[in-house]
Amino acid sequence: MSDRFDLVVIGSGPAGEKGAAQVAYFGKRVALVEKEQHLGGACANTGTLPSKTLRESAIYLSGLRQRDIYGVNVMLEREISIGDFMRQKEIVVAREREREAANLARHDVEIVRGTARFADANTVRVEIPGKPPRYLKGDVILVATGSSPRRPKEIPFDDPDVDDSDEILHMDRIPKSFIVVGGGVIGSEYASILAGLGRTKVTLVEARDRILNFIDDEIGEHLTQAFRRMGIEVILGESITQYEKPAPRHVRVTLSSGRVLDAERLLAAAGRTGNTKDLGLNEIGVALDERGLIKVDRTYRTSVPHVYAAGDVIGAPSLVSTGMEQARIAMRHAFKLDGEKQLERVFPYGLYTIPEAAMIGDTEAEAVKKGFAVEVGRSFYADNARGQIINDPDGMMKLVFDRTTKKLLGAHILGERATDLIHVAQAVMAFGGTIDYFVESVFNYPTLGELYKYAAYDGLGKLRRL
Numbered sequence: 001m002s003d004r005f006d007l008v009v010i011g012s013g014p015a016g017e018k019g020a021a022q023v024a025y026f027g028k029r030v031a032l033v034e035k036e037q038h039l040g041g042a043c044a045n046t047g048t049l050p051s052k053t054l055r056e057s058a059i060y061l062s063g064l065r066q067r068d069i070y071g072v073n074v075m076l077e078r079e080i081s082i083g084d085f086m087r088q089k090e091i092v093v094a095r096e097r098e099r100e101a102a103n104l105a106r107h108d109v110e111i112v113r114g115t116a117r118f119a120d121a122n123t124v125r126v127e128i129p130g131k132p133p134r135y136l137k138g139d140v141i142l143v144a145t146g147s148s149p150r151r152p153k154e155i156p157f158d159d160p161d162v163d164d165s166d167e168i169l170h171m172d173r174i175p176k177s178f179i180v181v182g183g184g185v186i187g188s189e190y191a192s193i194l195a196g197l198g199r200t201k202v203t204l205v206e207a208r209d210r211i212l213n214f215i216d217d218e219i220g221e222h223l224t225q226a227f228r229r230m231g232i233e234v235i236l237g238e239s240i241t242q243y244e245k246p247a248p249r250h251v252r253v254t255l256s257s258g259r260v261l262d263a264e265r266l267l268a269a270a271g272r273t274g275n276t277k278d279l280g281l282n283e284i285g286v287a288l289d290e291r292g293l294i295k296v297d298r299t300y301r302t303s304v305p306h307v308y309a310a311g312d313v314i315g316a317p318s319l320v321s322t323g324m325e326q327a328r329i330a331m332r333h334a335f336k337l338d339g340e341k342q343l344e345r346v347f348p349y350g351l352y353t354i355p356e357a358a359m360i361g362d363t364e365a366e367a368v369k370k371g372f373a374v375e376v377g378r379s380f381y382a383d384n385a386r387g388q389i390i391n392d393p394d395g396m397m398k399l400v401f402d403r404t405t406k407k408l409l410g411a412h413i414l415g416e417r418a419t420d421l422i423h424v425a426q427a428v429m430a431f432g433g434t435i436d437y438f439v440e441s442v443f444n445y446p447t448l449g450e451l452y453k454y455a456a457y458d459g460l461g462k463l464r465r466l
Contacts, residue, residue: 005031007331008124008138010116010279013041014320015311016144017100019327023140024107026337031136032109033116033126039104041146042312043320044096046166051189052352053089058196059354061085080197082173089169112136118280121304140306140334143286143294144327145275147312155181155268156243161251163267165190175264177201179253181240183211185351187269188223192354195230202232203261205253207239212351216363216412218398223414226355226394274313291315298342300330308334322347348426350419355394358422361410361429364400373403377435377459381415384454385446392416397451399425399435399459403466406434417448424452435459 006028009020016032017039024030038045058064061080104111114128124136149164151157157164163171165186176199180191183206195202204211204227211227211234212220227234235255242254251266274293281288287295287303294302294309301308308330311323322343329341351357367374381387381395395415401408411425428437438456443449 003031003135004137005029005110006138006335007031007140007142008136009033009142009144010124011041011144011146011275011311011313012036012039012100012104012111013144013146013311013323014043015146015323015327016041016142017104018324019142019144019308019310019331020109021103021107022328022331022337023335024109026335028335030107030109031112031138032104033112033114033124033136035113035115038097039100039111040093040097041144042148042166043146044093044100046169048320049092049096050089050169051165051186051193053092054085055189055193055196055352055354057085057088058193062196062198064196064198064354080174080199082171085174085197086169115278117278118284121284121307138306140308140331142327142330142334143276143279143281143302143307143309143313144311144323145279145313147272147274147318150270150273152268152270154243155270156245157268159243159245159251161245161249161265162243163265165267165269165272168267171265175200175249177263177265178203179251179261179263179266180204180269181253181266182206182269182271183208183234183236184269184271185212186271187267188212188227188353189351190267190269191232192227192230195227195232196354201263203235203263204232205235205238205240205255205261207237209237211236212357215349215351215357215359216398216410217365219357219359219396219412219414222394222396223353223355223357226414227353229394230354272312272318274315276313289315299333300326301333306334317347317349319347319349344430346426346429348419348422350422352419355392355415356418357412357414358418359410359412360422360426361408362400363410363412364398367400367402367409372409374400374409375403375459375462376400377455377457377462379451379454379458381448381451384448384451386448386450387415389446390416395448397421397455399438399452399455401435401459403463406436406460406463408433408435408437413451415448421448421451424449 009032012034114126119125191204194200238255244252293315310326348360398412400410435456438452
């Protein structure tokens with residue numbers, strides 16, 4: 001069979017799958033190269049789906065939301081084993097791999113197993129274990145190789161009790177004590193997951209003065225307090241100056257203040273880096289930034305016109321949702337398919353901490369900085385009937401809107417189902433709506449959706465008082 005294709009995709013994560021299926025749907029011949037044993041990239045195998053499933057496992061197995069509800073403590077009498085904890089994650093991951101394989105097969109995408117490197121600007125050489133290399137020629141090439149955990153040299157990752165965000169999925173036990181270094185998305189999620197089990201003493205160390213410094217200040221502070229109520233010790237403004245190994249299953253670190261922390265295990269959540277090494281991108285003229293991420297234009301085309309890139313390999317926002325849309329938009333542009341698009345300027349973020357957090361649009365501080373006459377409306381899960389039923393005392397919603405026009409500028413939610421609820425705000429913002437929409441709409445009762453109505457009431461009440 002000829003090794004010439006309309007499209008060659010490197011990487012089978014969400015961006016790679018979406019780009020391949022989009023083009024194959026229109027009858028083009030597509031090959032997808034994957035070097036790992038399983039399809040799905042970091043999303044399916046080491047990142048998004050595993051960590052989010054572990055979050056649900058922690059809540060379910062520990063009875064976190066049911067603790068002391070109705071006056072009955074429902075904590076499990078027996079210890080939760082690592083097998084208990086990991087079981088559902090393995091099921092979800094396996095099903096996702098099967099789903100992607102079936103989707104690519106349905107679109108007649110040829111999957112080529114091996115390690116890809118550019119031989120020239122139109123040819124991808126694939127090293128296949130035990131076989132001669134294949135040379136795939138593509139009219140268009142999409143690089144969707146994703147990202148990997150960043151591993152700073154000062155952190156002793158050779159210690160079996162020091163994990164990055166991939167290695168933590170292979171823990172052989174649930175530790176009794178756990179240090180998380182880094183209060184970004186990954187660190188905050190895993191800190192709350194382990195603490196949520198109710199069996200692990202978690203300490204979260206963040207060098208900055210707050211965790212998750214890109215989210216709304218007020219939501220970030222409420223999340224920090226929720227962490228502390230869960231038993232997480234949150235240490236801010238401190239960095240690690242020394243690592244020690246006193247004994248097996250024992251990690252000791254010294255903070256910049258001189259304080260010493262001991263734990264069974266440590267997670268270093270130092271961010272992620274794009275997988276561009278050894279692809280041969282420099283040799284064909286694809287420009288990279290100082291961090292090795294691929295530079296692209298608004299259509300996700302690189303400095304080589306027929307080579308595109310999408311997903312984590314191009315950097316922020318590094319979301320599964322945006323990566324898939326980037327690939328779809330890139331391929332519609334490359335093949336001049338009907339209805340070329342650009343990525344929506346405003347899209348939602350979701351954080352799968354315990355409790356969840358989600359946001360879209362401007363934070364209060366950002367809206368003020370942009371010159372809007374800003375007002376906010378707030379509502380709380382504790383005052384919401386459904387919030388009381390599910391026993392989520394930490395949840396809150398914050399709507400940011402223009403005081404003059406009442407146009408919704410941003411929405412920020414902390415609490416269970418926040419990542420689902422945020423799409424209501426997304427729809428309103430997409431149509432340039434105001435917070436009057438929430439007041440005038442009928443929401444099911446009892447639902448968390450009513451939080452929008454009462455946050456709007458709160459905001460409109462402030463306007464009337466003004």
